[in-house]
Amino acid sequence: MKTALITGVSGQDGSLLARLLLEKGYQVWGTSRDAQGASFANLQHLGIRERVRCISMVPEDFRSVLVALRRSQPDEIYHLAAQSSVGLSFEQPAETIQSITMGMLNVLEACRMLDKQARIYQAGSSESFGDTEGVAADETTPFHPRSPYAVAKASVFWLLDNYREAYQLFACNGILFNHESVLRPERYVTQKIVSAARRIAAGSGETLRLGRLDIARDWGWAPEYVEAMWLMLQQDTPQDFVIATGHTFTLEAFVAAAFGHFSLDWRQHVVQDEKLFRPTDIQVSRANPAKARAVLGWEARLSGAEVVRSMLAKID
Structure with missing residues (x-):
């Protein structure tokens, strides 16, 4: 052992x-x-x-x-x-x-x-x-x-x-x-989005405030x-x-997927707040995980909208 x-x-x-x-x-x-x-x-x-x-x-x-x-x-x-x-x-x-x-x-x-x-x-x-x-x-x-x-x-x-x-x-x-996963705390933007979308769909009436929506990340x-x-x-x-997954997804697309899961138009519930902008930020994060595929035999199965759906479904 x-x-x-x-x-x-x-x-x-x-x-x-x-x-x-x-x-x-x-x-x-x-x-x-x-x-x-x-x-x-x-x-x-x-x-x-x-x-x-x-x-x-x-x-x-x-x-x-x-x-x-x-x-x-x-x-x-x-x-x-x-x-x-x-x-x-x-x-x-x-x-x-x-x-x-x-x-x-x-x-x-x-x-x-x-x-x-x-x-x-x-x-x-x-x-x-x-x-x-x-x-x-x-x-x-x-x-x-x-x-x-x-x-x-x-x-x-x-x-x-x-x-x-x-x-x-x-x-x-x-x-x-x-x-990401369902174990993320709400200080992470992905869990913040998913949790807010779920509450809004249940009738909370709140508005979700986010920083830049044009950033793109490789979410797995x-x-x-x-x-x-x-x-x-x-x-x-x-x-x-x-x-990494090798696929890049914008934060706006992440938000749209989360609210779309509940048949909601995210534009009616989300505002961009400049107070939440970071002093410096990465515009686009893109990855090439070819070495992991070749040497480890590892390859991501879920990416982008699939990650959103898994978080919403509370899959462990």
Whole structure:
């Protein structure tokens, strides 16, 4: 039986990954900053809370990370813990950069010191690419981050690359494009849209206020993306992978699909609010996931409007 440690197990990706690994026969440990006080609502929602061994760990505290690794003795580490909102990173830039960069550094240092060599997955982000002006980004595309969150994610990409080369760690960056599920909190625009459409269809009478509607993203289905994370750590050599659907969808189209599900005209219920615009934003996010297809045998099955329908149907 393999043992996996998932940092940030209470989030969308951590919970979905925990379920996948349990299905594959792993013993799963998960971390939270306060395991005794956390609700682990996503694990409860998926019906796996009692099967995950949850422990406290503060990623920015090296001793805390080392203790968690020594206690769990993992074969595989999936480092997902950190501030994960691009919008919030403009309001809390220092906390965002510290939590992402120091957390990854501490995991790498702790792994280097332990006798048992665990395989490491790092949650990278397509935000690191910035705006490629419509060109599909792959593993060779230069980074041009345009938010504090993206700057931090680009930094830890190279930090992991350095440790992999210097200390021969089996460590992989997963450069994931946007991926959604019913486990997303409402601070994420996709869940904000889906939840508002459902309430409006039920007669709430509210108006949904959004930022820019002309942005385009590659939106995929999160339960599929955690499978790609696992596949990366099953390879003979550590490599970095872009994980995406390869299809780009505008936010306006996302909104139209959500309201169209209830036979509503979104224009009657949605307004664009300039107060919600970010200081900088990516106009078009486009991906080329060919390497994941060729090496991992992984390919997204749902994209765009299919993701919207799955969220509305509350599919886990």
